[in-house]
Amino acid sequence: MTQPPIARGFRGRRPDGPTDRLPPGQYLTSGFPVLSAGPTPHTDLESWSFSVYDGDIALADWSWFEFEALPQTSVKVDIHCVTKWSKLDTHWQGVTIDTLLDAAGLSEPPTPFTMIRSDGDYSTNIPVQDLIGGKAMVATRYEGEPLAPEHGGPARLLVPHLYFWKSAKWVRRLQFITSDKPGFWEELGYHIYGDPWREQRYAGD
Amino acid sequence: MLETEFDTSTPNRLIWRVVEIAKIVDETPTVKSLVLDVPGWPGHQPGQHVDVRLTAEDGYQAQRSYSIASEPEIARLMLTVELIEGGEVSPYLTSDVRPGDKFELRGPIGGYFVWTVAIGGPLFLVAGGSGIAPLMSMLRYRVAAKCTTPTLVLYSSRTYEDIIYREELDQMAARNDGLTVTYTLTRRQPPGWTGGARRIDRSMLASAGPSVIARPKIFICGPTSLVESAAQSLLEVGYERNLIKTERFGPTGA
Numbered sequence: 522m523t524q525p526p527i528a529r530g531f532r533g534r535r536p537d538g539p540t541d542r543l544p545p546g547q548y549l550t551s552g553f554p555v556l557s558a559g560p561t562p563h564t565d566l567e568s569w570s571f572s573v574y575d576g577d578i579a580l581a582d583w584s585w586f587e588f589e590a591l592p593q594t595s596v597k598v599d600i601h602c603v604t605k606w607s608k609l610d611t612h613w614q615g616v617t618i619d620t621l622l623d624a625a626g627l628s629e630p631p632t633p634f635t636m637i638r639s640d641g642d643y644s645t646n647i648p649v650q651d652l653i654g655g656k657a658m659v660a661t662r663y664e665g666e667p668l669a670p671e672h673g674g675p676a677r678l679l680v681p682h683l684y685f686w687k688s689a690k691w692v693r694r695l696q697f698i699t700s701d702k703p704g705f706w707e708e709l710g711y712h713i714y715g716d717p718w719r720e721q722r723y724a725g726d
Numbered sequence: 727m728l729e730t731e732f733d734t735s736t737p738n739r740l741i742w743r744v745v746e747i748a749k750i751v752d753e754t755p756t757v758k759s760l761v762l763d764v765p766g767w768p769g770h771q772p773g774q775h776v777d778v779r780l781t782a783e784d785g786y787q788a789q790r791s792y793s794i795a796s797e798p799e800i801a802r803l804m805l806t807v808e809l810i811e812g813g814e815v816s817p818y819l820t821s822d823v824r825p826g827d828k829f830e831l832r833g834p835i836g837g838y839f840v841w842t843v844a845i846g847g848p849l850f851l852v853a854g855g856s857g858i859a860p861l862m863s864m865l866r867y868r869v870a871a872k873c874t875t876p877t878l879v880l881y882s883s884r885t886y887e888d889i890i891y892r893e894e895l896d897q898m899a900a901r902n903d904g905l906t907v908t909y910t911l912t913r914r915q916p917p918g919w920t921g922g923a924r925r926i927d928r929s930m931l932a933s934a935g936p937s938v939i940a941r942p943k944i945f946i947c948g949p950t951s952l953v954e955s956a957a958q959s960l961l962e963v964g965y966e967r968n969l970i971k972t973e974r975f976g977p978t979g980a
Contacts, residue, residue: 525787526744526828528780533788534814546779546789548814555950558838560957560970605789642968671954709837722777723835725739 542599543607544717550606555671558705562640562691563670571659571676573625574696575632581625585675591616591624594658598681600688601717613679615660618652621695632697636704637678640691645704646713647687649697651680659692684715684722740832742779743767747827748802753890756809757856758820759795764803764831770794772864773840773945773973776805776833780815790815793859793947793973794834795891797866803831806890808856839973842867845943847875848936850965852926852956854882854948857975858890861947865905869898876904878942880934882926882952884913908934926952928959938964947973 536549543549572582583591595614601607622630630649638644651657660679661668668674673690680687686706707713712721720726749761775793782788796804809820841849841864849868851861858881868877883889889909899907910922910930922930936942944965946956953972960970 523744525742525779525781525830527783528818528823528829529827530822531780531782531788531818533780533782533786535786546787548788554974555954556974557972559972560961560967561954604791671950706838710835723740 539609542609544601545720546722547601547605547607547717550608552606553608553672554602554604554606556602556604556686557641557671557690558643559641561670564640564675564691566675569675570693571621572694573621573627574694576696576698580627581621583624588616588659588676589661592620594620596658596679596681598679600681600685603684603686603711603715603717603722607717612664613658613660614662614665615658615676615679617655617658618695619655621659622653630697632699634698634701636696636698636702637687637689637692638694638696639689640693643689643691643705645678645687645689646698646701646707647680647683648701648714651683652695656680656682682716684712684717686711687715740777740835742830742832744828745803745831747823747825749825750823751804753806754888756820756888757806757890759804759806760819760823761796762803762805762831763801767801767803768834769798770803770834770863771837771840771842772797772867773860774834774836774863775860776803776831776835778805778815778819779830779832780818781830788815791835793863793975795859795862795866797863797870799867799870806856806859806862839945839947839971841943841945843871843873843875847877848940848942849875849877850935850942850944851877851879852881852931852944852946852948852960853879854926854952855884855888855975856890857946857948857952857973859947860973861945862891862894864945865895865898868905869901869903874904876936876940877906878934878936879905879907880910880926880931881907882910882912882922882948885911886914886916886919926956926959928962931956931959932963935960935963935965941966941969944970945973946970948975950974 566585573580657680677690745762751759792805795806807819810816
């Protein structure tokens with residue numbers, strides 16, 4: 522491996538915050554940038570629902586009202602976007618995937634992989650092990666407020682230990698699938714798993 | 727790990743390449759284009775971007791993404807960089823670098839915000855500020871490919887001086903090959919200005935854009951506020967959601 526060229530006179534701005542919480546190649550931001558591939562969907566709460574599928578078979582379905590009545594969990598987590606920004610200590614509230622699977626009557630997940638599906642034809646693939654054990658939720662509140670549409674409202678997945686494109690906005694369905702296959706961005710050259718600590722940004726990283 | 731083994735297991739892995747600045751173009755008071763020699767560049771599609779990595783003397787590294795502004799037909803790669811006040815990387819790339827300087831780059835990245843002749847038209851390109859960069863790659867490609875796909879551009883800048891690639895855009899439009907460029911200036915307009923004089927809104931999109939019935943392929947790139955409102959307005963005008971592709975630019979906070 523050859524040494525990278527030194528950018529003459531470049532000093533950079535070292536993060537003020539705790540660097541052990543910043544994955545390689547990331548920088549800290551205090552803003553909350555928005556990135557999405559198309560127009561923001563505005564789904565009204567009356568027609569919103571969240572469902573769990575095993576392949577093509579519906580296992581459970583919640584209206585907004587029913588979903589809001591499920592046990593709620595609050596978390597404080599760091600988030601890392603593949604476009605390089607990271608944001609520390611973000612507060613979210615929602616329903617953990619463990620709670621959803623319980624409520625769906627599943628004592629254990631039927632398959633080892635999932636495809637997460639959203640309004641706007643967005644999808645992303647995530648192994649079940651990365652969703653259960655308190656690692657992920659369907660979030661409906663950000664910093665105590667209802668989640669804004671441009672940030673994925675009314676509900677987005679939150680899987681903070683993976684790059685943030687895995688935390689699919691406008692989420693509507695968790696589908697168990699038998700073998701792992703790429704979702705929207707994964708199909709377009711982004712990493713199939715997306716661990717920020719191993720800098721898995723693009724296919725093959 | 728053996729190199730051959732590595733190559734076989736990950737044939738499409740994006741490697742870091744050392745690139746050299748061949749030329750620097752002053753585009754506007756706050757925007758510069760870097761023209762780069764990229765040995766072994768595999769080629770790109772109009773609309774894709776790259777990651778840039780700078781290494782300081784003590785080994786500290788910073789990465790950022792930049793859209794490719796050049797067309798695939800030419801060997802050199804052009805990146806257009808806007809100075810973000812208080813930014814970490816853009817002040818360096820817009821004021822400290824000189825021709826001959828080297829840094830690392832990998833790509834091309836992104837296969838969604840992309841237009842090729844095969845995708846067809848008509849095309850409606852909506853840009854705000856430096857969001858014109860990936861759209862410029864599409865426009866330059868369109869000319870290089872001698873393509874006459876009807877193309878309408880609506881481009882919003884703060885002032886006349888802030889219009890990036892203005893001369894080239896005007897020259898392209900003067901070719902009479904189906905391209906129309908409409909400018910709007912949000913902050914200040916020169917005397918006798920005949921273009922738009924406000925932010926992009928629904929009526930401006932409706933009058934500058936192709937007919938809804940023509941089912942144009944739409945690409946919007948700019949700051950989040952512009953992209954959000956333009957995409958929403960386009961839906962209200964009646965354009966199809968699945969034909970609207972967006973890319974957001976600009977500062978990401980402190």
